[in-house]
Amino acid sequence: MPLALAGLAGCTSPVPARGAGDTVAFAPPSDSLIPSDAAGRSIRRGRALLAHTRDSLPTHVGAALQCVSCHPQDGRQAGAMPWVGVYARYPQYRSRSASMSLIEDRVNDCFQRSMNGTALDPASGEMRDIVAYLAFLSRGVPVGARVAGQGLVPLRVGRGDSAAGAALFQANCARCHGPGGAGTVAAPPLWGDSSFNIGAGMARARTAAAFIRRNMPLDRPGTLTDQQAADVAAYITSQPRPDFPGKEHDWPAGGAPPDVPYRLLSRPTAPPGN
Numbered sequence: 001m002p003l004a005l006a007g008l009a010g011c012t013s014p015v016p017a018r019g020a021g022d023t024v025a026f027a028p029p030s031d032s033l034i035p036s037d038a039a040g041r042s043i044r045r046g047r048a049l050l051a052h053t054r055d056s057l058p059t060h061v062g063a064a065l066q067c068v069s070c071h072p073q074d075g076r077q078a079g080a081m082p083w084v085g086v087y088a089r090y091p092q093y094r095s096r097s098a099s100m101s102l103i104e105d106r107v108n109d110c111f112q113r114s115m116n117g118t119a120l121d122p123a124s125g126e127m128r129d130i131v132a133y134l135a136f137l138s139r140g141v142p143v144g145a146r147v148a149g150q151g152l153v154p155l156r157v158g159r160g161d162s163a164a165g166a167a168l169f170q171a172n173c174a175r176c177h178g179p180g181g182a183g184t185v186a187a188p189p190l191w192g193d194s195s196f197n198i199g200a201g202m203a204r205a206r207t208a209a210a211f212i213r214r215n216m217p218l219d220r221p222g223t224l225t226d227q228q229a230a231d232v233a234a235y236i237t238s239q240p241r242p243d244f245p246g247k248e249h250d251w252p253a254g255g256a257p258p259d260v261p262y263r264l265l266s267r268p269t270a271p272p273g274n
């Protein structure tokens with residue numbers, strides 16, 4: 001469409017139009033661009049909170065996780081739900097809550113579900129610092145644009161086989177995450193009391209499979225096939241983890257993905273086995 005318009009206008013400029021809907025390159029800003037003033041100190045504090053979340057905000061974090069446990073390299077890893085450009089993607093309508101989410105709401109979703117904790121006061125200094133860092137990582141990204149490598153790359157496979165996944169887990173994951181998935185000094189937990197809760201995105205088999213396929217095993221990413229990633233994700237998401245009270249109110253207007261592992265008021269049929 002922009003090309004057709006450009007043609008009509010007789011314009012031969014090779015510079016592509018940029019704006020809402022376009023995909024821009026994945027280009028995290030270098031640290032040298034962090035100013036050395038009060039704004040820069042806020043950006044650095046925000047980054048530190050995301051990397052050392054549990055120690056810095058113990059009353060807001062129930063899991064033995066940091067934000068960067070799932071958003072590695074301080075949110076600067078393509079294909080691993082990076083925060084590059086995230087500030088330009090909000091406010092955003094989210095079907096899980098059927099409402100417009102501000103970036104602060106999205107951060108708090110991960111505090112309450114992925115970190116099995118409690119929300120930060122959106123007006124607190126900590127939230128301001130976190131948002132300052134997310135905005136820094138989004139420098140130069142047009143509002144509403146897609147960034148290459150954002151989110152996760154979904155896999156085109158069917159349901160995983162959790163029995164096959166159990167064997168794959170012991171062979172490929174247990175040496176870091178522990179044979180019982182409870183985590184070790186080398187890696188955070190994948191299930192159990194210290195893990196993310198059932199309401200977290202990572203508790204959904206498809207989301208976990210997509211993350212694992214590209215990012216795990218940490219020292220040999222990309223070595224599992226799509227089916228193997230689905231199998232190991234089926235196994236992990238079938239294990240016990242903390243509850244998320246009120247989860248049945250998710251997707252109040254419908255539209256829940258098929259791998260949501262709990263009953264919803266908007267979809268009262270039993271969830272499929274993983």
Ligand code: HEC
Pocket residue numbers: 050053065066067068069070071081082083086089106107110111114115130150151152196200201202207
């Ligand atoms: C257990 C894994 C996990 C942890 C820990 C985690 N997140 Fe997330 N986060 C996710 C998943 C899954 C998504 C959804 C990604 C998707 O759907 O593409 C997400 C999405 C996000 C997004 C939106 C990204 C986008 O592109 O729109 C932000 C912002 C975010 N997380 C911030 C945080 C913060 C801040 C913390 C710590 C308080 C945190 N996350 C901890 C798994 C996690």
Ligand code: HEC
Pocket residue numbers: 068069070072073168169172173174175176177186187188189190196202208211212216217218219224232
């Ligand atoms: C060499 C050690 C290592 C191996 C092997 C490994 N991981 Fe990880 N994993 C990590 C570390 C460390 C993190 C935290 C993120 C980071 O530091 O980059 C992590 C994070 C994760 C996360 C998100 C955070 C959480 O704990 O929920 C998942 C899910 C995960 N790994 C799954 C797997 C699966 C499945 C396998 C096997 C296919 C695997 N990992 C193999 C080290 C490892």
